[in-house]
Structure formats: C-alpha cells, structure tokens
Amino acid sequence: MKLYLALILLLPLLGGVVNAVIGRKLPRRLSETLACGVVGGAFVCALLAFSAYRAPVKVELCSWLAAFDFKAPISLYLDPLSLVMMLMITFVCGLIHLYSVAYMADDPDYARFFALLNLFVFAMLTLVLAENLPLLYLGWEGVGFCSYALIGFWYREEKNATAGRKAFIVTRVGDTAFGIAIVWMFQLFNTVSITELNGMGFLMPAGVITGLGLLLLVSAMGKSAQMPLMVWLPDAMAGPTPVSALIHAATMVTAGVYLLARMLPLVGGSVAALAVIALTGGVTAFYAATCALAQRDLKRILAYSTISQIGYMMLGVGAGAITAATFHLLIHAFFKALLFLGAGCIITAMHHEQDIFRMGGLRKSIPLTFWPFLAGALCLAGLPLTGGFFSKDAILMAVWLKGGPLYSGLYGLGLFTALLTAIYTFRMVYLVFGGGHSSEPLPTETPLHHQGGGSLRVPRLMEWILLPLALLGLFGGVLNLPAWLGEGWLGRFLVTQAGIKETGALHALELALQGVAAVIALLGVAIAHLRYGGARRRERLAAAETPPTGLTAFCLHGWYFDALYRFLFIRPFEALARILWERFDEGVIDDSLDRFAFVLGRTGQGLGSWTTGRVSAYILSFAAGAALILGYLAWVVL
Amino acid sequence: MIVPLLHVLILAGILFVLGLVCVLVWRSNIIMMLIGIEVMLNAAMLAFVGGANRWGMADGQVFALMIMAMTSAEVSLALALVVYLHRRKRTVNTDEFSEMKG
Numbered sequence: 001m002k003l004y005l006a007l008i009l010l011l012p013l014l015g016g017v018v019n020a021v022i023g024r025k026l027p028r029r030l031s032e033t034l035a036c037g038v039v040g041g042a043f044v045c046a047l048l049a050f051s052a053y054r055a056p057v058k059v060e061l062c063s064w065l066a067a068f069d070f071k072a073p074i075s076l077y078l079d080p081l082s083l084v085m086m087l088m089i090t091f092v093c094g095l096i097h098l099y100s101v102a103y104m105a106d107d108p109d110y111a112r113f114f115a116l117l118n119l120f121v122f123a124m125l126t127l128v129l130a131e132n133l134p135l136l137y138l139g140w141e142g143v144g145f146c147s148y149a150l151i152g153f154w155y156r157e158e159k160n161a162t163a164g165r166k167a168f169i170v171t172r173v174g175d176t177a178f179g180i181a182i183v184w185m186f187q188l189f190n191t192v193s194i195t196e197l198n199g200m201g202f203l204m205p206a207g208v209i210t211g212l213g214l215l216l217l218v219s220a221m222g223k224s225a226q227m228p229l230m231v232w233l234p235d236a237m238a239g240p241t242p243v244s245a246l247i248h249a250a251t252m253v254t255a256g257v258y259l260l261a262r263m264l265p266l267v268g269g270s271v272a273a274l275a276v277i278a279l280t281g282g283v284t285a286f287y288a289a290t291c292a293l294a295q296r297d298l299k300r301i302l303a304y305s306t307i308s309q310i311g312y313m314m315l316g317v318g319a320g321a322i323t324a325a326t327f328h329l330l331i332h333a334f335f336k337a338l339l340f341l342g343a344g345c346i347i348t349a350m351h352h353e354q355d356i357f358r359m360g361g362l363r364k365s366i367p368l369t370f371w372p373f374l375a376g377a378l379c380l381a382g383l384p385l386t387g388g389f390f391s392k393d394a395i396l397m398a399v400w401l402k403g404g405p406l407y408s409g410l411y412g413l414g415l416f417t418a419l420l421t422a423i424y425t426f427r428m429v430y431l432v433f434g435g436g437h438s439s440e441p442l443p444t445e446t447p448l449h450h451q452g453g454g455s456l457r458v459p460r461l462m463e464w465i466l467l468p469l470a471l472l473g474l475f476g477g478v479l480n481l482p483a484w485l486g487e488g489w490l491g492r493f494l495v496t497q498a499g500i501k502e503t504g505a506l507h508a509l510e511l512a513l514q515g516v517a518a519v520i521a522l523l524g525v526a527i528a529h530l531r532y533g534g535a536r537r538r539e540r541l542a543a544a545e546t547p548p549t550g551l552t553a554f555c556l557h558g559w560y561f562d563a564l565y566r567f568l569f570i571r572p573f574e575a576l577a578r579i580l581w582e583r584f585d586e587g588v589i590d591d592s593l594d595r596f597a598f599v600l601g602r603t604g605q606g607l608g609s610w611t612t613g614r615v616s617a618y619i620l621s622f623a624a625g626a627a628l629i630l631g632y633l634a635w636v637v638l
Numbered sequence: 639m640i641v642p643l644l645h646v647l648i649l650a651g652i653l654f655v656l657g658l659v660c661v662l663v664w665r666s667n668i669i670m671m672l673i674g675i676e677v678m679l680n681a682a683m684l685a686f687v688g689g690a691n692r693w694g695m696a697d698g699q700v701f702a703l704m705i706m707a708m709t710s711a712e713v714s715l716a717l718a719l720v721v722y723l724h725r726r727k728r729t730v731n732t733d734e735f736s737e738m739k740g
Contacts, residue, residue, distance in 0.1 A: 613736025616665035623658055 002059045004049040005076050008086065009125055011038040011045070016118035023111025035114035036097045039121055043090035053083060058131055058195070065134060072192055077131035080493050081326060085128045085258060088330050092250045092337050093121045095465050099341055100242040102459040103348070107240075113153065117246070120146035124251050128258065133182045133192045136259070140178065140223070143252045144171050150247060151239040163238035170232040174222015174256075181215035198265035206270050213273025216263055217280065220256030224310045227284040231561050233307055234291075237299040241347060244299060245340030249306045250333040257313040257329055261322045268320055275406055278318025278399070282410040282417075285311030287559065289420035293427070294548065294555035297354045298343050301428050304558075305380060306336055308421065312395050315414060319407065321398030327480045327490050328391035335379035335388055335473035341466055342373035345458045346432060356431040357544040360537075363433040366458055370433050372466035377429045379473040381422040381525060384518040387476030392418065393517045394480065400513060415520055422524020423531075430532035431540075646688030653681035668723070668730045672716050679709055 015038030023031050060075035078086075097117060104113055123142025130136035145168075152164025186192050188208065189200050201209055220226065225233035236248045247253070260267065260277060267273050285308045292304035309332045316325030347354055349366050363370045379388030396418075399411045480490035532540055548556050557563070660674030683702045690698025720730060727734055 611739050613733070613739030614665065615671070615732045616662050619658075620662050623662070 001049060001052055001057055001078070002061075004045045004052070005059050005078065005129065006061055007045045008042045008049070008090070009076075009122060009129070011041045012118045012121040012125065014038060016115050016122055019111050019115035019118060023115055026111070028110060031111055031114060032101045035118055036094070036101065038118060039090065039094045039097050042121065042125070043087075043094045046086050046090045049078065050083060050087060053078065056080075060131075069190055070186065070192070072132050072134040074135060075131040076129040077195060078129065081258075081261060081322070082128050084326065084330060084490070084493070086125060088333050089121070089124055089128065089251050092333055092469075093117075093124075093246060095469065096242050096246045096250075096337060096341070099245075099344070099462055099465045100240075102461040103242050103344055104240065105459070109153075113150075113240070116146050116149050116153075117243075120150070120247060120252070124255070127255055131194055133185065133194060133197075136194070136262075137178060137182060140219075140255065140259075141175065143247070143255065144168065144175065144223070147171075147236070147247050147252055150243040151236045153239055153243065160238040163232075163235040167232040167236045170229055171222040174219040174229055177215045177222070178219030178259075181212055181219065184215070185212065194262060198263065201266040201269040206272075209267065210270040210273045213267040213270050214276060216260060216267060217273065217277050220260050220314070221280065222256070223259075224253050224256030224314070225307050226256070226280050226311060226314060227287060228561070230284060230288070230307050231558070231565060234300050234303045234558060237297070237303050241299070241340060241344035244303070245337045245344065248303065249336040249340050253306060253310055254313065254329050254333065257310060257317060257325060260314070260317045261325055264317065264320070264322055274318050274320060276318075278315050278402075278407065278410055281311045281314025281316070281318055282413045283311070284308070285315060285417045286413050286420075287311075289417045289424065290555050291558045292424040293420060294552045296357055296544070296556070298346065298356050298359075298428070298432065299340075299354055301356070301424065302336070302339055302343060305339075305421065305424070306332075308417065309336065309380070312392060312414065312417075315410060316395035316398060319395070319398040319402050321395060323480065323490060324391070324394035324398050328395055330479065330490075331379065331387040331391040331473065331476040334469050334476055335376045338372060338376040338466055338469035338473055339380065341462070341469070342369055342376060345369040345462050345466070346373075348462070349458050356428060357541055359432045360435040360541075361433070366463075368463040369458055369466065372463075372470035373433070374429065375470040375474050377425045379476075381425040382418055382517065382521045383422075383525065384514075384521070385477065387473050387479075389514075389517065389521065390477035390480065393514050396517060397510060397513050415516065418517060419520050419524045419527075422521045423528045426525050426528030427532050430528060430537065434533065435537045641688075643688050643692040646691075647685060650681045650685040650688065653684065654678050657681060665733060666731045668720055668732050671732065672713065672720070676709065676713070679705060 015035050019026075019031055019035060026034075056077070056079040058075060058077050060073050063071075063073045065072040097114075100113065100117065104110055107113065120143060123139045123146060125139070127136055127139030127143060130139060148164045148168040150164075151167050152161045155161045155164070182192060185197060188204060189197055191197060191200075218229075221229045233248060233253065237244055239248070267277075288304045288306075288308035288311060292301050292308065295301045295304060309328070313325045313328050313332070316322075316328060345366065346359070346362060346369060349362070349369070350359060353359065375386075379386045382389045382392045396411060396414050399407050399414060530536065547553075554560065654677075657674045657677030657680075660677060661671045664670035664674065683705050686698040686701045686705070688698075690696060690702075723735060724730055
C-alpha cells in the first residue's frame with residue numbers, strides 16, 4: 001500500500017519535473033507520452049490501491065516539518081473518501097491528458113502545458129491524500145498556482161493574464177482564511193493531524209467550532225467559487241479548454257467541498273456553521289443558475305453551471321450528507337468534464353467561436369460530439385435515471401430530511417434551481433446543436449474557413465475520449481442507487497468514514513421527492529423546448545442581436561458582482577495605492593531623500609570650490625596651518 | 639670657533655622662510671618650487687647639524703645624511719615628473735595642471 005501511494009504521488013511529480021526541465025529538448029511525442037503515461041500509471045496504482053484496500057490506513061513517507069510540538073510529516077491517509085476522490089482524479093485527469101494531446105496539437109508550448117498539467121495532478125493528489133493540514137495546504141496552494149499558470153497559459157494576450165491574476169488573488173482571500181484556521185487549530189488542539197483533529201471537536205465550546213467552521217467555509221468559498229468569492233471562475237475560462245475541464249470543473253474547484261467533507265466531524269459539531277455552509281451553497285447554486293440563463297459564451301455557461309453544481313455540493317455538506325455530496329462531486333466531475341471536453345470539440349470545429357448564438361445545426365455536422373454532449377446535458381439537467389438525477393436528488397433529499405424553516409427554504413430554492421438548470425442546459429443544447437445550419441457567414445471568420453458542414457472537423461481522439469465519460473455520467477447512478485432500488489454502493493463504502501450519520505428515509509417519501517425532482521427537470525426541458533426549439537429559435541436569434549436589457553443584462557453580467565467589487569474593493573484600493581504612491585512614497589520618502597541629497601550636493605559643491613587647483617594656494621594654507629599649530633604650541637609652552 | 643646654537647637656528651629659520659616664500663611665490667615654474675623645497679630641507683638639515691654639535695651626539699648628523707639620500711631620490715623622481723608634465727602640456731606652470739579641481 002505504501003508503495004502504491006508513494007507511486008501515485010511521485011509519478012505525476014516526475015512527469016511534471018522532467019517536462020519542466022528538459023521538456024523543450026524532448027521530441028514532442030515523447031513529452032506527450034510521458035505526461036499521459038505517468039498519469040495513467042498513477043491511475044493503475046490507484047486501482048491497485050483500491051483492490052488492496054481493507055480499512056483506513058495511514059502511511060508516513062518521510063518527515064517534513066518538525067519544530068517543538070509542531071509536527072507535519074509527509075504522511076498520507078487513505079480512507080473511503082480519499083480513495084474515491086483519488087480514483088476519480090486519476091481517471092478524469094488521464095482522459096483529459098489524452099484529450100489535451102489532440103487539443104494542443106498546434107501549440108508550440110506543449111512542454112510547459114504538460115509540465116503544469118502533471119504538476120497539477122500531483123498537487124491535487126497531495127491535497128486529497130494528505131493526512132495533516134499543512135500538507136493539505138501544500139497541495140491546496142499547488143493547485144492554485146497551477147490553475148493561475150494555466151488560466152494565463154496564453155499569456156501574450158492581456159485578457160488571459162488578467163484572468164489568471166484575478167483567479168489567484170480572489171482565491172488568496174480564501175487561502176488566507178485557511179491558513180488562519182490551521183494555525184488556530186494548532187493553537188487549540190496542539191496537533192494538525194486531520195484524523196486527530198476530527199476526534200477532538202467535542203473538547204471545544206460550540207462558538208469556537210463555529211468560528212473554525214466559518215474560516216474553513218471561507219477557504220472553501222475561494223477555492224470552490226462560492227458566494228461571495230465566485231467572480232474568478234467565469235473569467236478563468238480564458239485558459240485552454242482541457243484546463244477548464246480538468247481544473248475549473250472536475251477537480252480543483254471541488255477541493256473546497258472535499259475540505260469541508262473531510263473536516264465535517266469537527267465542523268459538524270456546530271449547527272450554526274452547518275447552516276451557514278448550506279445557505280452559502282443554496283444561494284450560490286441559485287445565483288449561478290440565473291447567471292447561466294443569460295450567458296452567450298459557451299464556456300461561460302458551463303462555468304456558471306459548475307458554480308451552481310458546487311453550490312449543490314455545499315448544500316449537501318451543510319445538510320451533513322457527505323455521501324450525497326461526494327456522490328454528486330464524482331458524477332459532476334464526470335459529466336462536467338464531458339461537457340467541457342465536448343465544448344472543446346465544438347470550439348475546435350467552429351474555429352474558436354464561442355458564442356452560442358452563432359452556432360447551430362451542429363447535430364448533423366459533428367454527431368460524434370453531439371451524442372456524448374447530449375448525455376452530459378441530460379446529467380446536468382438532472383433528467384430521470386441519469387447519474388446527475390440521482391446525485392442531485394440525494395442532496396435535495398438530505399436537505400428535506402433536515403427539516404426546519406431554513407432547510408425547507410433551501411430545499412425549495414434547490415428545486416427552483418434545478419428547474420433553471422434544466423432550462424439553461426437545454427437552451428444551450430438547442431442553440432448549439434438545434435436548427436438548420438446557419439447559412440450566413442460568421443462575421444468574425446473569413447469565408448475560407450467556414451464553407452458548409454464539410455469543414456467542421458474534430459480530431460477523432462478528442463471525440464473518443466467523450467464516450468467513457470458519457471457512459472460514466474449516464475450510468476454513474478448505479479454507484480449509489482437510492483434505497484428503493486437496492487443498496488447504494490458508495491453509501492455503504494463511505495459509511496466507514498468517520499462522522500457520517502446516514503438518516504434513512506421512507507421509501508415512499510424518497511420516491512415522492514424523486515418524482516417531484518423528475519417533474520421539475522422535465523418541466524425545465526419543456527420550457528427550453530418551447531422557447532428555443534423549432535421555429536421559435538429564429539426569433540431568439542433575432543432578439544439576441546440587440547444588446548440585452550433589464551433582467552437579462554443583470555444576469556449576463558453575473559448580477560454585476562464584478563462592478564460591485566470594483567466599486568467596493570478595487571476603487572478604494574486603487575485610491576489608497578495612489579495616495580500611498582503619490583503622496584507618501586513620492587511626496588514624503590522620495591522627496592525627503594531628494595532634498596537631503598540636494599543639500600549634500602550643495603555642501604559638496606561649496607566645499608569643492610575650495611580646491612582651486614593651484615598648488616601654491618594649498619601650500620600657503622598648509623604653511624598657515626602649520627604656523628597656527630606652532631603658535632598654539634608656543635602659547636601653551638611659554 | 640664655536641658658533642652658538644641660537645645663531646645656527648636663526649640662519650636655519652631664515653633659510654626655511656626663504657624656501658617657503660620661493661615655493662609660494664614662484665608658482666609659474668615648477669622647477670623653482672622644487673628648488674624652494676630643497677632650500678627648506680637644507681634649513682632643516684642645518685638645524686639637525688647644529689643640534690648635534692650643541693649636544694655632542696651623532697644622531698643629528700646621521701639624520702642629515704639620511705635627508706641627503708632622501709633628497710637625491712626625491713629630486714630624481716620630481717625631475718622625471720617635470721619632464722613628463724612638460725611633455726603633456728609644453729609648460730611648467732603649476733597653475734596649468736588643475737584637472738583635479740573640484
């Protein structure tokens with residue numbers, strides 16, 4: 001087991017380091033094979049570890065930080081939660097690495113790309129497997145760095161570099177809270193081991209636990225793009241599409257949910273903290289769904305849907321249902337990676353056109369992309385019997401079972417969000433794939449590129465990758481079937497996890513709730529069909545020509561949160577920076593130094609005029625000085 | 639005939655002042671300044687010898703010999719410098735050499 005776990009971590013690190021150091025000198029094929037091979041190897045090791053897994057195991061690889069009482073060795077902890085996360089990460093990452101080979105085929109900077117991708121896998125696995133919080137923090141920052149570097153991968157464009165910086169800075173707010181939480185926990189419990197911390201929650205008063213829970217929630221908000229730190233994720237779509245699929249949909253953004261699920265035995269001691277987590281999740285889910293309704297950019301729709309789905313997971317964690325949250329996390333990773341990779345195929349086929357109102361008729365021209373994408377959309381919309389349906393419903397049911405006015409309200413909000421989800425998903429599907437082929441040439445493209453359906457080409461490899469993800473998304477429900485269909489494997493597997501208290505529901509209630517969810521999802525699809533299907537499509541396209549107004553613009557700009565933050569934080573910060581720069585730095589520090597230098601210079605010049613350059617003058621003053629000294633001595637002696 | 643020390647010192651003082659005035663005044667010619675320096679050194683030497691005579695000790699005479707040796711070295715070096723300076727600016731006026739003026 002120790003060997004497997006060490007290999008799982010070291011293989012991606014090796015790939016990353018080799019690609020970073022000598023990747024440019026290697027032939028392209030070798031670099032790509034190496035990058036994919038190490039992640040594949042990690043997946044094989046993960047499978048082996050899974051088959052050898054019997055009970056939670058703690059493996060200490062070596063010591064890392066040790067000073068007085070503070071000990072943070074590089075030790076890994078494998079329990080059901082980290083095991084399923086590890087399997088999911090290595091599997092999805094492996095597929096996306098393969099996909100990247102085709103997607104980045106024309107990019108000259110392949111070595112940097114694959115090095116960062118491999119390093120990301122390493123950091124993410126460190127995050128998931130870490131046994132103590134400092135090591136988890138190492139992985140946490142590692143994924144943050146890789147995310148920053150990959151969002152700004154095409155850094156020559158100002159927009160991309162800015163998006164990378166924005167992501168880095170916004171997530172930093174959360175990371176700071178996480179750092180404070182770690183130090184505070186060490187101060188309280190004198191340990192940073194996750195397993196030990198989870199068993200010690202009862203030692204502290206509820207207020208302290210609430211404080212810790214809120215700090216952890218803020219860190220999760222940053223990483224998982226929850227309200228109010230969600231503004232970075234839509235902009236993060238500036239990166240290459242495989243990166244969006246890998247980091248900003250499937251793995252990294254779920255790290256916050258993972259952290260809260262990990263620390264739930266500790267955090268769960270506080271009802272208030274759980275309520276705030278659930279509230280954050282529910283409101284974020286609703287917020288992002290409304291924003292996704294109005295977006296025009298294909299990737300931004302998916303980005304908002306990611307925020308929304310992670311909001312569901314947060315809601316699940318807030319309801320204390322780790323199994324449901326983890327279930328949704330896994331299924332979401334599959335179908336959201338699928339949707340993003342499908343979007344990558346579409347964007348490639350459309351020659352980097354991302355506006356869904358300029359697409360259309362792609363169902364005929366790229367059918368191999370259409371069917372998997374449709375499967376992903378079905379999962380996202382939560383249509384009955386797909387994986388997404390079961391996982392989302394598990395969360396909603398857990399919220400319903402919690403009872404009380406807050407959770408009932410959140411249940412209602414969650415249901416309404418599910419309706420919105422179905423609408424925006426199928427709005428996207430209808431606009432992209434439906435209708436006839438858009439006959440008018442696209443304004444941004446030269447006619448040379450776009451002549452009928454024949455020119456729409458997607459590399460075969462990219463489309464093949466979609467299939468396993470589509471199957472997993474569609475049939476992922478069998479991982480954790482609801483109780484009336486048999487026992488859920490994931491729930492049984494995760495039940496050994498500390499802190500899980502599954503509350504069984506009556507089968508009839510469960511069926512009723514799922515029926516409601518199914519009706520809601522179908523209703524959403526029907527609304528989308530009425531608005532965007534068939535003949536109505538042309539009206540919408542015509543309407544989209546005019547600039548959006550009112551509610552649409554409000555949603556399109558993400559409720560103007562960017563403008564709000566610009567007004568609340570960036571403007572005052574810039575004003576403060578300007579004052580410090582112009583008044584303080586230039587006005588006080590620089591100016592005083594300048595004046596000092598000026599006075600010194602003047603003095604020097606004044607003294608310098610004494611040097612006449614005439615030897616006789618020097619000798620005269622020398623003689624006069626000597627005479628003075630002699631006179632003084634004579635005065636003293638006589 | 640024994641010359642009293644006071645007379646020797648007065649003569650040395652006069653010689654020294656003459657040399658100093660020569661250096662201060664004759665700055666248009668560096669060679670004259672060197673001669674002035676020589677005169678001052680000789681005045682110092684005379685004072686040493688007078689002292690040696692007065693107290694009957696050889697130290698002053700030894701110092702006089704040392705000053706002679708040093709002076710010869712100094713003069714040879716200084717004259718070489720004079721030749722070099724003259725080659726650079728075709729003059730021996732010290733006021734012309736004021737590049738290091740502040």
